[in-house]
Amino acid sequence: MVAKISIGSSLYGALCYNGEKVNKENGRILGSNKIIIPVDGKADIGQMAENFRMFMPKMGKTKKPVLHISLNPHPDDRLSDQDFEILAREYLDKLGFGEQPYVIYKHEDIDRHHIHIVTVNVNEEG
Secondary structure: OEEEEEEEOOHHHHHHHHHHHHHOOOEEEEEEEOOOOOOOOOOOHHHHHHHHHOOOOOOOOOOOOEEEEEEEOOOOOOOOHHHHHHHHHHHHHHHOOOOOOEEEEEEOOOOOOEEEEEEEOOOOOO
């Protein structure tokens, strides 16, 4: 398993990157925590960004509050959607981010299916 963690300032950018894959049918949303996912499975990027903002401090000094994590299994590993979701939740729990708001995306635009997780590294208190 290869993990890549990117820290950034643009929540909207991370949500757009993943949401566009979902909306172009090159991916899907596998799960979330504290973020409302539309029943049709499409990514309403604006609404998701608003959901995240409810759990972020109104004022704070954190310049890069966004975590964008990519988890890539070995090419020989064939994980089900449920396996990917469990993997993502356990990974976040071990990082101490299990209670943070997050969205788990599966990308299917290349042969090696993999997941992306968008979350934030600050809580409501900053």
